[in-house]
Amino acid sequence: MKNINSYRVFERNNKEPNKEGDYVLYWMQINRRFHYNFALEYATGWANKLNKPLLILEAFSCDYPWATERTHTFVMQGMKEHIEYADRLKLNYVSFVETESGQYEKLLKQLASKASLLVTDEYPVFIMRKRNEKYPLEMDMPYITVDSNGLIPLGFTEKDPYSAYLFRKIMQKNFVEAFTNPPKKAPLDELRNKKKIKLPGSYFENLPNGRDSLSNISETVSGLNINHNVGAIEWHGGRQAALGMLGRFTKDNLLEYDEKRNNPDEKKTSNLSPWLHFGKISEYEIVKAVLEHQPKDWDLDKITYNNGSTGGYFNGNPNIDGFLDEVITWREVGFHFAHHREDYDQFNSLPDWAIKTLNKHRDDPRKWTYSYEELENAQTHDQLWNAAQSQLRRDGIIHNYLRMLWGKKIIEWTPDPETALQYLIDLNNTYAIDGRDPNSYSGIFWCLGRFDRAWQERSVTGKLRYMSSENTRKKVKLKQYLATFGNQKELI
Ligand SMILES: Cc1cc2nc3c(=O)[nH]c(=O)nc-3n(C[C@H](O)[C@H](O)[C@H](O)COP(=O)(O)OP(=O)(O)OC[C@H]3O[C@@H](n4cnc5c(N)ncnc54)[C@H](O)[C@@H]3O)c2cc1C
Incomplete structure (x- = not known):
């Protein structure tokens, strides 16, 4: 029987390792950690097998969708911590923050050109998914993605689970095996070839120096062409x-x-x-x-x-x-x-019952409709919703229960479900520090019926599960929350 962890490995282009390569390259894209990381462990295993040193590249681009000061600061704080760790352990570690589009790709390809093989993170959404589809076709050595995202390996399921219940069954059958075959705490302890890798200076010509960029994060971030209206949060990204x-x-x-x-x-x-x-833990x-x-x-x-x-x-x-x-x-x-599901972020990926009911009610008159800007600026008639949006703007997060209410209301207050979906994705992924994650799409699409069932039918939202601010106020404790994020005068 195959070991459960073999379902984590995806050979993306079936090329043979280049024996003449100078090193094995681990490209840390999203699971940004040196511990309990299956991809790093796998890369270390290959380095030992080929008796090569390991080069770790951790970089950050500046032209990804919804790029903000908030995300940049959080990620760069984590990278700065990594530099200190890598120096202590004398690792071959390159950290790089792009200031102009294209720099990151150029550096990656240069580093890859001298590698025996490349290992990187498997990730099912956002730019990482696109890169992992595109780059293997453009590279001459093995391009292998390894899933270090969760306990049940992504290659273990045969198709998309349409409910949490269905996935829970799979989890329950396999939890013990997965949990007792964990990632190694410190995979780099096992790296045998510790030779210092000398990279040609030409690779870094006309590029910002990664270490300098990270020495003063706020200064670097302020010079980037990203959204500066969404500022850093209190939490540190390390x-x-x-x-x-x-x-x-x-x-x-x-x-x-x-x-x-x-x-x-x-x-x-x-x-x-x-x-x-960001895979820090x-x-x-x-x-x-x-x-x-x-x-x-x-x-x-x-x-x-x-x-x-x-x-x-x-x-x-x-x-x-x-x-x-x-x-x-x-x-x-x-x-x-x-x-x-390649269409994980598309309206059509919703279950049939949800699409049917939303289509049936698409022309129902809306009691309130708001523009993107009104929602973004927390300017609705609903004090509780405005408080949740204010928490998102300030802290980069919304409490889970209110996050559900926040999403549900946007469906009611927009002219059609496609607009609701677009606003939800843009607001969540711009402001939420945990945005652009598979769970961003789970949460948003859950509001529109994914992983849920049909409920009693109503106007506008059809058979979607309904949530109201009035009931939420009755059900959960919100006094302090509203004092922090709501308008004091209207507290009930
Ligand atoms: C509209 C909407 C948008 C959302 N956007 C995101 C997002 O961008 N990023 C994100 O990580 N989560 C998102 N969620 C899911 C959930 O709200 C957050 O994961 C959770 O609130 C994070 O807080 P916590 O770490 O304190 O969670 P805890 O309650 O402490 O749970 C621990 C962990 O379990 C997972 N988890 C908990 N609840 C859920 C859930 N309902 N769905 C999936 N995973 C869950 C998360 O990884 C979480 O960190 C969204 C939910 C909704 C309804």
């Missing part, structure tokens, strides 16, 4: 910040997670999505840390297959079991969906 967040969560909030997570005022969720998005280490808080007599033998139902699988503390369902099932169902 791995240390992610580990700190995980530590605080498991210590203070995990054991009340399921009970209180829907109440914005309780602040019981992990806040880990920004670092998960792996899902495996989160799951491992969380399982360490199960009751003392709990072990993997307590797990019982439960046919895809939410409860009755981990059989531990319900708060922990609830968190695991979010971070494994709900996180990964979106990755697997996008992996199998």
Whole structure:
């Protein structure tokens, strides 16, 4: 039987390794970490097999869709931390921040031209997906993508799961095997050839110096041709910040997670999505840390297959079991969906029932309609919605429960579902620090029916699950939230 991790490896062009190459190249595109990283582990394995040193390239482009100061600052903070780590360990590590379109691609191709083979991150959405489709055709050596995104390898599912229930069944059958075949904590410890790689100076001619760009991040960012209206957030983009967040969560909030997570005022969720998005922390280490808080007599033998139902699988503390369902099932169902569906960001990827009901109601009169700018500037009649949008603008995130309401209302307040979808994608991916992720598309398309079922029919939104601000105010604790993000005078 094949090892579960073999389903993580995608040979993209079936070329033979170049034995004359100077090194193995690991191109760190999205899983920006040196620990618990299957792709880095795989590249290290190849370097050892060919007795070559390993070159790691971590770069950042300036012309990607929805590029903002916010994203740039967060990513560059992480890269700066990496320089210090790489120097300490004397790694062959190149960090590079592009200031003009095309520089990144040129450098990548130059570095690849001297490599025996190239390993990079498998990722099912956004520019990484496009690059991983385009570059293998343009390169002469093996171009291999390795999936280090979640526990169940992307190559393990045969088609797009249309519901969380369906994916949960697969997860339940394979969790133990996946969890007991984890990525190595420090794969670079096993690298044998530590020779210093000398790169020709000509590769870097007319390019900004990566180290200089990162020494003063705000200055570098201010000179880039990106959106400067969306500024940096308080959270730091490095791995240390992610580990700190995980530590605080498991210590203070995990054991009340399921009970209180829907109440914005309780602040019981992990806040880990920004670092998960940029791969600063792996899902495996989160799951491992969380399982360490199960009751003392709990072990993997307590797990019982439960046919895809939410409860009755981990059989531990319900708060922990609830968190695991979010971070494994709900996180990964979106990755697997996008992996199998090139149209993951298109209206037509919605289930048939959702398309049918939205078409039936597309001409229903709307009580309110807002332009993109009105929504962006939190100028609607709905104080709670405006508060959620204000949180997104300021902090780059919306509390999960309110994120659902935020998405649902945009469908009601736009002239047609396609416009709603476009506004949702643009607002989310511009302002959210965890945006441009498979989960961005899961969340947005969930509002339009993906991974959901038909509910009672109403005007405009048809059979989509309905959410109202009035009910949300009754259901969840919002006093502090509204005091921070809403208009004080209108507090109820
Ligand atoms: C309209 C809309 C847009 C969204 N956009 C994004 C986005 O851009 N990026 C993003 O990562 N998530 C997105 N989500 C999903 C979810 O809201 C966030 O993952 C979650 O709120 C992140 O906060 P947390 O890390 O504190 O979550 P926790 O509750 O602590 O959960 C831990 C982790 O589990 C995963 N998770 C939790 N809830 C969900 C969910 N409903 N769907 C998928 N994964 C989940 C996330 O990886 C999360 O970090 C969106 C949801 C909606 C409704």
